[in-house]
Amino acid sequence: MQYQRSSALFAEAKKYIPGGVNSPVRAFKAVGGEPIFIKEAKGAYLYDVDDNRYIDYIASWGPLILGHAHEPVLNAVIEKAKKGTSFGIPTEIETELAQLAVGMVPNVDKIRFVNSGTEACMSAVRLARGCTGKDKIIKFAGCYHGHSDSFLIQAGSGAVTFGSPNSPGVTQGTAKDTLLANYNDLAGVKELVNANKGEIAAIIIEPIAGNMGCIIPTDKFINGLRELCTQEGILLLFDEVMTGFRLAKGGAQEALNIDADIVMFGKVIGGGLPVGAFAARAEIMAHLAPDGPVYQAGTLSGNPLAMSAGLAMLTELNARSEIFTSLSEKTEFLHKGIAEVLTEKGVAHQINRFGSMVSIHFCEAPVIDFETAAKGNNDTFKKYFHGMLDHGVYLPPSAFESYFLNDAISYADLAKTIEAVRKVFE
Ligand code: KE4
Secondary structure, eight states, X not given: OOOHHHHHHHHHHHHHSGGGSSSGGGGOTTTOSOOOOEEEEEXXXXXXXXXXXXEESXXXXXXOTTOXXXXXXXXXXXXXXXXXXXXXXXXXXXXXXXXXXXXXXXXXXXEEEESSHHHHHHHHHHHHHHHHOOOEEEEETTOOOOSOGGGSEEOOSSTTOBOEESSTTOOHHHHTTEEEEOTTOXXXXXXXXXXXXXXXXXXXXXXXXXBTBOBOOOHHHHHHHHHHHHHHTOEEEEEOTTTTTTSSTTHHHHHHTOOOSEEEEOGGGGBTBSOEXXXXXXXXXXXXXXXXXXXXXXXXXXXXXXXXXXXXXXXXXXXXTHHHHHHHHHHHHHHHHHHHHHHHTTOOOEEEEETTEEEEEOXXXXXXXXXXXXXXXXXXXXXXXXXXXXXXXXXXXXXXXOEEOOTTOOHHHHHHHHHHHHHHTO
Protein backbone atom coordinates (compact mmCIF):
# COMPACT_ATOMS: atom_id res chain seq x y z
CA MET A 1 0.00 0.00 0.00
CA GLN A 2 1.21 3.56 -0.63
CA TYR A 3 -0.16 6.52 1.28
CA GLN A 4 1.41 9.56 -0.43
CA ARG A 5 -1.75 11.58 -0.93
CA SER A 6 -2.99 10.85 2.61
CA SER A 7 0.35 12.02 3.97
CA ALA A 8 0.20 15.26 1.97
CA LEU A 9 -3.40 15.90 3.08
CA PHE A 10 -2.47 15.25 6.70
CA ALA A 11 0.35 17.84 6.53
CA GLU A 12 -2.15 20.33 5.08
CA ALA A 13 -4.81 19.51 7.66
CA LYS A 14 -2.39 20.08 10.53
CA LYS A 15 -1.92 23.68 9.40
CA TYR A 16 -5.55 24.53 10.12
CA ILE A 17 -6.97 21.87 12.46
CA PRO A 18 -5.39 20.89 15.81
CA GLY A 19 -3.57 17.60 15.22
CA GLY A 20 -5.07 17.58 11.72
CA VAL A 21 -8.21 15.92 13.02
CA ASN A 22 -11.60 16.78 14.45
CA SER A 23 -11.52 13.95 16.95
CA PRO A 24 -8.26 12.81 18.59
CA VAL A 25 -8.58 9.04 18.09
CA ARG A 26 -8.41 9.59 14.30
CA ALA A 27 -4.83 10.89 14.50
CA PHE A 28 -3.31 7.40 15.00
CA LYS A 29 -1.42 8.56 18.13
CA ALA A 30 -2.17 5.21 19.81
CA VAL A 31 -0.80 3.16 16.92
CA GLY A 32 1.84 5.49 15.43
CA GLY A 33 2.17 6.52 11.81
CA GLU A 34 -0.14 8.86 9.98
CA PRO A 35 -3.88 8.56 9.39
CA ILE A 36 -5.25 7.72 5.97
CA PHE A 37 -7.73 10.09 4.38
CA ILE A 38 -10.92 8.62 2.99
CA LYS A 39 -12.25 9.69 -0.38
CA GLU A 40 -15.50 7.68 -0.33
CA ALA A 41 -17.12 4.54 1.01
CA LYS A 42 -19.74 2.07 -0.20
CA GLY A 43 -21.15 -0.94 1.65
CA ALA A 44 -18.38 -2.67 3.60
CA TYR A 45 -15.56 -0.81 1.87
CA LEU A 46 -13.58 2.38 2.43
CA TYR A 47 -11.57 3.92 -0.44
CA ASP A 48 -8.72 6.22 0.58
CA VAL A 49 -7.30 9.11 -1.44
CA ASP A 50 -4.53 6.84 -2.76
CA ASP A 51 -7.18 4.47 -4.13
CA ASN A 52 -6.46 1.78 -1.56
CA ARG A 53 -9.54 -0.24 -0.55
CA TYR A 54 -10.22 -1.42 2.99
CA ILE A 55 -12.78 -3.67 4.63
CA ASP A 56 -14.20 -1.33 7.28
CA TYR A 57 -14.52 -2.49 10.90
CA ILE A 58 -15.28 0.86 12.51
CA ALA A 59 -18.39 1.96 10.55
CA SER A 60 -17.71 5.54 11.64
CA TRP A 61 -17.42 4.19 15.23
CA GLY A 62 -20.78 2.45 15.06
CA PRO A 63 -23.41 4.45 13.10
CA LEU A 64 -23.14 2.75 9.69
CA ILE A 65 -24.55 -0.60 10.82
CA LEU A 66 -26.14 -1.14 7.37
CA GLY A 67 -22.93 -0.30 5.51
CA HIS A 68 -21.76 2.93 3.88
CA ALA A 69 -23.94 4.94 1.47
CA HIS A 70 -26.85 2.55 2.07
CA GLU A 71 -29.43 3.38 -0.63
CA PRO A 72 -32.60 3.72 1.50
CA VAL A 73 -30.82 6.03 3.94
CA LEU A 74 -29.18 8.06 1.15
CA ASN A 75 -32.46 8.50 -0.71
CA ALA A 76 -34.27 9.60 2.45
CA VAL A 77 -31.62 12.25 3.15
CA ILE A 78 -31.50 13.50 -0.45
CA GLU A 79 -35.30 13.83 -0.65
CA LYS A 80 -35.51 15.56 2.71
CA ALA A 81 -32.66 17.98 1.91
CA LYS A 82 -34.56 19.25 -1.13
CA LYS A 83 -37.28 20.51 1.26
CA GLY A 84 -34.89 22.34 3.58
CA THR A 85 -32.55 20.95 6.20
CA SER A 86 -33.45 22.68 9.48
CA PHE A 87 -36.04 25.17 10.67
CA GLY A 88 -35.75 25.41 14.47
CA ILE A 89 -39.50 24.86 14.37
CA PRO A 90 -41.30 21.55 15.12
CA THR A 91 -41.62 19.06 12.25
CA GLU A 92 -43.61 15.84 11.93
CA ILE A 93 -40.58 13.67 11.27
CA GLU A 94 -39.28 14.30 14.81
CA THR A 95 -42.43 12.67 16.18
CA GLU A 96 -42.13 9.80 13.68
CA LEU A 97 -38.61 8.95 14.79
CA ALA A 98 -39.49 9.48 18.47
CA GLN A 99 -42.47 7.14 18.21
CA LEU A 100 -40.42 4.47 16.38
CA ALA A 101 -37.51 4.66 18.83
CA VAL A 102 -39.77 4.56 21.90
CA GLY A 103 -41.55 1.57 20.37
CA MET A 104 -38.28 -0.32 19.86
CA VAL A 105 -36.71 0.41 23.27
CA PRO A 106 -38.14 -1.21 26.41
CA ASN A 107 -39.12 0.76 29.48
CA VAL A 108 -39.15 4.29 28.01
CA ASP A 109 -42.13 6.55 27.30
CA LYS A 110 -40.46 9.70 25.93
CA ILE A 111 -37.26 10.69 24.14
CA ARG A 112 -35.42 13.98 23.57
CA PHE A 113 -33.13 14.36 20.52
CA VAL A 114 -29.78 16.13 20.73
CA ASN A 115 -26.75 16.20 18.40
CA SER A 116 -24.18 13.81 19.83
CA GLY A 117 -23.65 11.06 22.36
CA THR A 118 -21.81 13.50 24.59
CA GLU A 119 -24.81 15.81 24.64
CA ALA A 120 -27.12 12.88 25.39
CA CYS A 121 -25.05 11.69 28.36
CA MET A 122 -24.41 15.20 29.68
CA SER A 123 -28.12 16.04 29.54
CA ALA A 124 -29.13 12.71 31.11
CA VAL A 125 -26.86 13.35 34.11
CA ARG A 126 -28.33 16.85 34.56
CA LEU A 127 -31.84 15.33 34.38
CA ALA A 128 -30.88 12.68 36.96
CA ARG A 129 -29.51 15.36 39.29
CA GLY A 130 -32.58 17.51 38.71
CA CYS A 131 -34.93 14.58 39.40
CA THR A 132 -33.26 13.40 42.58
CA GLY A 133 -31.95 16.69 43.97
CA LYS A 134 -28.61 14.92 44.54
CA ASP A 135 -25.22 15.98 43.13
CA LYS A 136 -22.87 13.00 42.89
CA ILE A 137 -22.58 10.41 40.13
CA ILE A 138 -20.63 7.16 39.93
CA LYS A 139 -18.92 6.23 36.68
CA PHE A 140 -16.57 3.36 35.85
CA ALA A 141 -12.87 3.55 34.98
CA GLY A 142 -12.50 2.93 31.24
CA CYS A 143 -16.09 3.80 30.37
CA TYR A 144 -16.42 6.78 28.04
CA HIS A 145 -19.56 8.90 27.98
CA GLY A 146 -18.29 11.74 25.76
CA HIS A 147 -16.19 14.75 26.64
CA SER A 148 -18.44 16.61 29.10
CA ASP A 149 -16.49 17.82 32.17
CA SER A 150 -18.22 15.43 34.60
CA PHE A 151 -16.94 12.45 32.64
CA LEU A 152 -13.29 13.46 32.12
CA ILE A 153 -12.41 12.21 35.57
CA GLN A 154 -9.98 9.58 36.79
CA ALA A 155 -9.71 7.73 40.05
CA GLY A 156 -8.99 10.22 42.82
CA SER A 157 -5.88 10.00 44.92
CA GLY A 158 -6.16 8.29 48.28
CA ALA A 159 -9.11 6.70 49.93
CA VAL A 160 -11.44 9.67 49.52
CA THR A 161 -12.38 8.15 46.18
CA PHE A 162 -13.23 11.63 44.91
CA GLY A 163 -12.55 11.90 41.22
CA SER A 164 -9.78 14.08 39.93
CA PRO A 165 -9.73 15.72 36.49
CA ASN A 166 -8.06 13.74 33.72
CA SER A 167 -7.97 16.75 31.43
CA PRO A 168 -6.78 20.30 32.00
CA GLY A 169 -9.76 22.63 31.97
CA VAL A 170 -11.88 20.35 34.16
CA THR A 171 -12.18 21.90 37.61
CA GLN A 172 -11.78 20.17 40.95
CA GLY A 173 -15.22 21.58 41.74
CA THR A 174 -16.63 19.41 38.97
CA ALA A 175 -14.43 16.41 39.71
CA LYS A 176 -15.54 16.16 43.35
CA ASP A 177 -19.03 15.15 42.25
CA THR A 178 -17.84 12.25 40.10
CA LEU A 179 -16.90 9.05 41.93
CA LEU A 180 -14.94 6.29 40.19
CA ALA A 181 -15.59 2.56 40.47
CA ASN A 182 -14.18 -0.43 38.59
CA TYR A 183 -16.22 -2.34 36.02
CA ASN A 184 -17.45 -5.73 37.26
CA ASP A 185 -16.64 -4.76 40.87
CA LEU A 186 -20.01 -4.62 42.67
CA ALA A 187 -18.43 -4.55 46.13
CA GLY A 188 -16.49 -1.42 45.19
CA VAL A 189 -19.69 0.30 44.05
CA LYS A 190 -21.42 -0.63 47.30
CA GLU A 191 -18.53 0.88 49.27
CA LEU A 192 -18.84 4.14 47.34
CA VAL A 193 -22.61 4.23 47.86
CA ASN A 194 -22.21 3.65 51.60
CA ALA A 195 -19.48 6.30 51.86
CA ASN A 196 -21.76 8.82 50.12
CA LYS A 197 -25.16 7.82 51.56
CA GLY A 198 -28.01 9.85 50.16
CA GLU A 199 -25.74 11.97 47.92
CA ILE A 200 -25.65 9.97 44.70
CA ALA A 201 -28.03 10.94 41.88
CA ALA A 202 -26.97 8.36 39.33
CA ILE A 203 -24.73 5.51 38.35
CA ILE A 204 -23.80 5.84 34.67
CA ILE A 205 -22.45 2.83 32.80
CA GLU A 206 -21.85 1.38 29.35
CA PRO A 207 -23.97 -1.78 29.83
CA ILE A 208 -21.65 -3.61 27.46
CA ALA A 209 -18.47 -1.55 27.57
CA GLY A 210 -16.92 -0.67 24.21
CA ASN A 211 -14.32 1.92 25.19
CA MET A 212 -11.88 -0.41 26.90
CA GLY A 213 -12.20 -2.78 24.03
CA CYS A 214 -15.41 -4.79 24.49
CA ILE A 215 -16.06 -5.74 28.10
CA ILE A 216 -19.07 -7.75 29.18
CA PRO A 217 -20.62 -7.29 32.62
CA THR A 218 -21.11 -10.39 34.76
CA ASP A 219 -24.78 -11.13 35.50
CA LYS A 220 -24.04 -10.63 39.20
CA PHE A 221 -22.53 -7.18 38.55
CA ILE A 222 -25.17 -5.71 36.25
CA ASN A 223 -28.12 -7.20 38.19
CA GLY A 224 -26.47 -6.08 41.43
CA LEU A 225 -26.25 -2.52 40.12
CA ARG A 226 -29.96 -2.56 39.30
CA GLU A 227 -30.88 -3.80 42.76
CA LEU A 228 -28.55 -1.35 44.49
CA CYS A 229 -29.97 1.60 42.56
CA THR A 230 -33.54 0.56 43.31
CA GLN A 231 -32.78 0.16 47.04
CA GLU A 232 -30.88 3.45 47.34
CA GLY A 233 -33.07 5.69 45.15
CA ILE A 234 -30.22 6.11 42.66
CA LEU A 235 -31.05 6.36 38.95
CA LEU A 236 -29.35 3.77 36.73
CA LEU A 237 -28.21 5.41 33.50
CA PHE A 238 -27.40 3.11 30.56
CA ASP A 239 -25.09 4.76 28.04
CA GLU A 240 -26.27 2.94 24.92
CA VAL A 241 -24.55 5.27 22.46
CA MET A 242 -22.68 2.20 21.12
CA THR A 243 -25.06 -0.63 22.04
CA GLY A 244 -28.38 1.07 21.20
CA PHE A 245 -30.03 -0.35 18.06
CA ARG A 246 -26.86 -2.45 17.57
CA LEU A 247 -27.12 -5.37 20.01
CA ALA A 248 -30.86 -5.78 19.50
CA LYS A 249 -33.90 -3.65 18.62
CA GLY A 250 -34.08 -2.76 22.29
CA GLY A 251 -30.30 -2.52 22.70
CA ALA A 252 -28.58 -3.70 25.86
CA GLN A 253 -31.73 -3.41 27.99
CA GLU A 254 -33.21 -6.14 25.79
CA ALA A 255 -29.99 -8.13 25.40
CA LEU A 256 -29.29 -8.16 29.16
CA ASN A 257 -32.96 -8.06 30.25
CA ILE A 258 -32.26 -5.17 32.62
CA ASP A 259 -34.37 -1.99 32.97
CA ALA A 260 -32.38 1.24 33.22
CA ASP A 261 -33.94 4.49 34.43
CA ILE A 262 -32.55 6.74 31.69
CA VAL A 263 -31.08 5.42 28.40
CA MET A 264 -28.81 7.43 26.15
CA PHE A 265 -28.31 6.94 22.42
CA GLY A 266 -26.10 8.18 19.59
CA LYS A 267 -24.41 6.71 16.50
CA VAL A 268 -26.96 4.31 14.91
CA ILE A 269 -30.00 6.43 15.91
CA GLY A 270 -28.70 9.14 13.54
CA GLY A 271 -28.05 6.79 10.60
CA GLY A 272 -24.69 8.48 10.01
CA LEU A 273 -25.83 12.06 10.63
CA PRO A 274 -25.37 13.87 13.97
CA VAL A 275 -28.08 12.64 16.35
CA GLY A 276 -27.96 11.78 20.03
CA ALA A 277 -30.92 11.13 22.32
CA PHE A 278 -31.94 10.27 25.85
CA ALA A 279 -35.11 8.51 26.90
CA ALA A 280 -36.91 7.53 30.09
CA ARG A 281 -40.27 6.84 31.67
CA ALA A 282 -42.75 9.75 31.54
CA GLU A 283 -42.39 10.69 35.20
CA ILE A 284 -38.65 11.25 34.75
CA MET A 285 -38.93 13.12 31.45
CA ALA A 286 -41.64 15.36 33.00
CA HIS A 287 -38.80 17.18 34.80
CA LEU A 288 -37.29 18.32 31.48
CA ALA A 289 -37.87 21.80 30.01
CA PRO A 290 -40.27 23.06 28.84
CA ASP A 291 -42.53 20.76 30.94
CA GLY A 292 -40.25 20.89 33.97
CA PRO A 293 -37.38 22.96 35.38
CA VAL A 294 -34.36 20.93 34.12
CA TYR A 295 -33.00 22.98 31.24
CA GLN A 296 -31.64 21.48 28.01
CA ALA A 297 -31.77 22.84 24.45
CA GLY A 298 -30.19 22.75 20.99
CA THR A 299 -30.41 24.73 17.76
CA LEU A 300 -30.20 21.72 15.47
CA SER A 301 -31.72 19.15 17.81
CA GLY A 302 -34.21 17.05 15.85
CA ASN A 303 -33.45 18.76 12.55
CA PRO A 304 -35.40 17.04 9.77
CA LEU A 305 -32.32 16.19 7.71
CA ALA A 306 -30.71 14.14 10.50
CA MET A 307 -34.10 12.74 11.49
CA SER A 308 -34.57 11.44 7.94
CA ALA A 309 -31.34 9.41 8.15
CA GLY A 310 -32.21 8.05 11.60
CA LEU A 311 -35.77 7.23 10.57
CA ALA A 312 -34.64 5.36 7.44
CA MET A 313 -32.09 3.35 9.42
CA LEU A 314 -34.31 2.48 12.39
CA THR A 315 -37.20 1.63 10.07
CA GLU A 316 -35.02 -0.94 8.30
CA LEU A 317 -33.60 -2.33 11.57
CA ASN A 318 -37.10 -2.61 13.00
CA ALA A 319 -38.40 -4.44 9.91
CA ARG A 320 -35.34 -6.67 9.46
CA SER A 321 -34.64 -7.59 13.08
CA GLU A 322 -32.95 -10.79 11.88
CA ILE A 323 -30.08 -8.45 11.05
CA PHE A 324 -28.99 -8.45 14.69
CA THR A 325 -28.65 -12.24 14.68
CA SER A 326 -26.88 -12.24 11.33
CA LEU A 327 -24.39 -9.58 12.54
CA SER A 328 -23.79 -11.60 15.69
CA GLU A 329 -23.12 -14.77 13.65
CA LYS A 330 -20.68 -12.92 11.37
CA THR A 331 -18.88 -11.58 14.45
CA GLU A 332 -18.67 -15.09 15.92
CA PHE A 333 -17.22 -16.37 12.63
CA LEU A 334 -14.57 -13.61 12.70
CA HIS A 335 -13.84 -14.26 16.39
CA LYS A 336 -13.32 -18.01 15.87
CA GLY A 337 -11.23 -17.54 12.72
CA ILE A 338 -8.88 -15.02 14.32
CA ALA A 339 -8.62 -17.06 17.55
CA GLU A 340 -7.61 -20.12 15.50
CA VAL A 341 -4.83 -18.21 13.71
CA LEU A 342 -3.48 -16.54 16.87
CA THR A 343 -3.49 -19.85 18.74
CA GLU A 344 -1.71 -21.56 15.83
CA LYS A 345 0.88 -18.75 15.81
CA GLY A 346 1.30 -18.97 19.58
CA VAL A 347 0.21 -15.36 20.14
CA ALA A 348 -1.20 -14.68 23.63
CA HIS A 349 -4.65 -13.16 23.15
CA GLN A 350 -8.06 -12.59 24.64
CA ILE A 351 -11.05 -11.90 22.37
CA ASN A 352 -14.17 -10.37 23.91
CA ARG A 353 -17.37 -10.42 21.88
CA PHE A 354 -20.98 -9.45 22.39
CA GLY A 355 -23.33 -9.26 19.41
CA SER A 356 -21.55 -7.31 16.69
CA MET A 357 -19.02 -5.77 19.07
CA VAL A 358 -15.66 -7.51 19.40
CA SER A 359 -12.16 -6.64 20.58
CA ILE A 360 -8.81 -8.38 20.56
CA HIS A 361 -6.39 -7.99 23.46
CA PHE A 362 -2.81 -9.31 23.21
CA CYS A 363 -2.51 -10.57 26.78
CA GLU A 364 -2.83 -13.85 28.71
CA ALA A 365 -5.38 -12.97 31.38
CA PRO A 366 -9.09 -12.42 30.76
CA VAL A 367 -10.01 -8.78 30.15
CA ILE A 368 -12.77 -7.86 32.59
CA ASP A 369 -12.10 -4.18 33.41
CA PHE A 370 -9.87 -1.22 32.55
CA GLU A 371 -6.90 -2.54 34.53
CA THR A 372 -6.86 -5.91 32.76
CA ALA A 373 -7.50 -4.23 29.41
CA ALA A 374 -4.42 -2.06 30.00
CA LYS A 375 -2.28 -5.20 30.26
CA GLY A 376 -2.52 -5.79 26.49
CA ASN A 377 0.79 -5.74 24.62
CA ASN A 378 0.64 -2.43 22.80
CA ASP A 379 3.66 -3.09 20.57
CA THR A 380 1.98 -6.21 19.22
CA PHE A 381 -1.21 -4.22 18.78
CA LYS A 382 0.55 -1.48 16.77
CA LYS A 383 2.18 -4.04 14.44
CA TYR A 384 -1.15 -5.84 14.11
CA PHE A 385 -3.02 -2.62 13.31
CA HIS A 386 -0.57 -1.48 10.61
CA GLY A 387 -0.12 -4.98 9.22
CA MET A 388 -3.88 -5.29 8.78
CA LEU A 389 -4.04 -1.82 7.24
CA ASP A 390 -1.41 -2.86 4.70
CA HIS A 391 -3.55 -5.90 3.92
CA GLY A 392 -6.63 -3.77 3.26
CA VAL A 393 -8.39 -4.12 6.61
CA TYR A 394 -9.27 -0.97 8.57
CA LEU A 395 -9.45 -1.66 12.34
CA PRO A 396 -9.99 0.80 15.19
CA PRO A 397 -6.61 2.62 15.66
CA SER A 398 -6.54 1.94 19.41
CA ALA A 399 -6.42 -1.14 21.64
CA PHE A 400 -9.15 0.45 23.74
CA GLU A 401 -11.84 0.37 21.09
CA SER A 402 -14.22 -2.24 19.74
CA TYR A 403 -14.81 -3.38 16.17
CA PHE A 404 -18.26 -2.59 14.82
CA LEU A 405 -19.41 -5.00 12.12
CA ASN A 406 -21.84 -3.73 9.50
CA ASP A 407 -24.43 -5.67 7.53
CA ALA A 408 -22.64 -5.16 4.21
CA ILE A 409 -19.61 -7.22 5.33
CA SER A 410 -19.76 -10.63 3.61
CA TYR A 411 -18.38 -13.97 4.74
CA ALA A 412 -15.82 -13.58 1.93
CA ASP A 413 -14.71 -10.29 3.53
CA LEU A 414 -14.49 -12.05 6.89
CA ALA A 415 -12.40 -14.86 5.39
CA LYS A 416 -10.09 -12.25 3.80
CA THR A 417 -9.76 -10.56 7.20
CA ILE A 418 -8.81 -13.84 8.88
CA GLU A 419 -6.32 -14.55 6.08
CA ALA A 420 -4.82 -11.08 6.63
CA VAL A 421 -4.31 -11.88 10.32
CA ARG A 422 -2.47 -15.04 9.28
CA LYS A 423 -0.19 -13.08 6.92
CA VAL A 424 0.49 -10.39 9.54
CA PHE A 425 1.60 -12.96 12.12
CA GLU A 426 3.65 -14.98 9.61
P1 KE4 B 1 -20.08 11.43 20.70
O1 KE4 B 1 -20.20 12.73 21.47
O2 KE4 B 1 -18.68 11.17 20.20
O3 KE4 B 1 -21.15 11.30 19.60
O4 KE4 B 1 -20.46 10.22 21.67
C1 KE4 B 1 -19.72 10.09 22.87
C2 KE4 B 1 -19.85 8.66 23.36
C3 KE4 B 1 -20.69 8.40 24.43
N1 KE4 B 1 -20.84 7.13 24.90
C4 KE4 B 1 -20.17 6.10 24.34
C5 KE4 B 1 -20.39 4.71 24.89
C6 KE4 B 1 -19.30 6.31 23.24
O5 KE4 B 1 -18.65 5.26 22.70
C7 KE4 B 1 -19.13 7.61 22.73
C8 KE4 B 1 -18.21 7.92 21.55
N2 KE4 B 1 -17.41 6.82 21.11
C9 KE4 B 1 -16.13 7.15 20.51
C10 KE4 B 1 -15.42 5.85 20.15
N3 KE4 B 1 -15.04 5.15 21.29
C11 KE4 B 1 -16.32 8.03 19.30
C12 KE4 B 1 -15.07 8.16 18.48
C13 KE4 B 1 -14.41 9.48 18.70
O6 KE4 B 1 -14.31 9.90 19.87
O7 KE4 B 1 -13.99 10.05 17.69
